[in-house]
Amino acid sequence: MEHSVAFPFLPIGTVLRVFAPDSPQAHSIFNLGIVVTIILGTIFVLVGGAIVYALMRFRWREGEPDPDQLAGNKTVEIIWTLIPCAIVLALFLLTARTMGRSDPAPAPEPDLVVTGHQWWWEARYPKSGAVVANEIHIPVGNAFSVRLDSADVLHEFWVPELARKITAVPGHPNHLWIEADKPGTYLGVCSEFCGTEHAWMHFLVIAQSQAEFDAWQKAQLAPAATPVGDSAAKGLALFQQTSCVNCHAINGTSANAGVGPDLTHFASRRQLGAGIAENTRANLHRWLKDPQQVKPGVKMPDFKFTDEQVTQLVDYFETLK
Numbered sequence: 001m002e003h004s005v006a007f008p009f010l011p012i013g014t015v016l017r018v019f020a021p022d023s024p025q026a027h028s029i030f031n032l033g034i035v036v037t038i039i040l041g042t043i044f045v046l047v048g049g050a051i052v053y054a055l056m057r058f059r060w061r062e063g064e065p066d067p068d069q070l071a072g073n074k075t076v077e078i079i080w081t082l083i084p085c086a087i088v089l090a091l092f093l094l095t096a097r098t099m100g101r102s103d104p105a106p107a108p109e110p111d112l113v114v115t116g117h118q119w120w121w122e123a124r125y126p127k128s129g130a131v132v133a134n135e136i137h138i139p140v141g142n143a144f145s146v147r148l149d150s151a152d153v154l155h156e157f158w159v160p161e162l163a164r165k166i167t168a169v170p171g172h173p174n175h176l177w178i179e180a181d182k183p184g185t186y187l188g189v190c191s192e193f194c195g196t197e198h199a200w201m202h203f204l205v206i207a208q209s210q211a212e213f214d215a216w217q218k219a220q221l222a223p224a225a226t227p228v229g230d231s232a233a234k235g236l237a238l239f240q241q242t243s244c245v246n247c248h249a250i251n252g253t254s255a256n257a258g259v260g261p262d263l264t265h266f267a268s269r270r271q272l273g274a275g276i277a278e279n280t281r282a283n284l285h286r287w288l289k290d291p292q293q294v295k296p297g298v299k300m301p302d303f304k305f306t307d308e309q310v311t312q313l314v315d316y317f318e319t320l321k
């Protein structure tokens with residue numbers, strides 16, 4: 001099985017995206033990184049240059065006496081204590097300023113509650129009640145206060161272009177702000193090893209205009225439509241009769257469990273399996289036929305559905321726009 005991903009996101013590319021900041025929070029971190037690199041680079045060149053100069057100029061030569069030895073010069077001692085102190089103080093002040101800009105105090109009520117699970121992300125919009133998985137939508141230019149939880153082990157929420165990374169700790173909510181300067185699709189990853197499928201715990205942050213965001217949120221709040229076609233209706237019946245309902249929720253049906261992703265608007269999402277494959281009919285078929293083959297270790301077992309049953313389920317899930 002090849003791991004086809006819809007977007008050209010390579011692991012190294014993810015890291016390099018910190019060099020393309022796209023939010024005020026990420027810009028402040030990027031700017032600090034540049035200033036620190038310049039300061040440290042200058043120190044490296046000056047110290048390295050002095051060492052190389054001394055090596056060349058004062059190296060031992062036949063018949064030459066030792067150079068003058070200097071010790072206990074108070075002025076020199078004071079200067080080379082004060083200069084490093086001033087550099088450390090400057091770095092401290094710049095860092096404190098950046099922390100204030102990139103990570104301000106959380107809002108009293110979060111706009112978004114994100115929960116890390118092995119190995120997917122749940123996102124709830126408490127103000128509207130919308131629930132999604134692995135795909136977070138935000139309005140452009142609008143800072144969202146995010147509360148971060150974990151359902152099981154330590155995870156780490158990181159969207160390199162938009163914000164700092166922050167750990168999801170079970171039983172200890174953490175907070176960050178997420179914002180995007182322009183519309184776009186941003187890759188988020190889990191950056192703390194959390195088990196077998198840690199590498200496939202991707203999510204997308206989709207920044208869109210306020211109007212598009214409002215329309216999206218409204219659509220997510222609607223209950224799932226009852227399928228009309230024969231095959232899709234059989235798929236719904238199968239979904240409700242099997243243990244699918246023990247883990248998943250579909251608003252508008254009897255399924256309301258919260259172990260796995262909410263599937264109410266599954267078909268509106270771009271990827272499945274937390275980024276392991278594009279959300280296409282063929283990939284969904286493969287997933288339902290044997291999730292373990294697509295994403296080994298995933299908590300969803302192989303239900304040994306027949307091809308006909310899988311087709312019915314796919315037909316049903318495709319109605320969940």
Ligand code: CUA
Nearest residue numbers: 155190192194
């Ligand atoms: Cu979750 Cu790594």
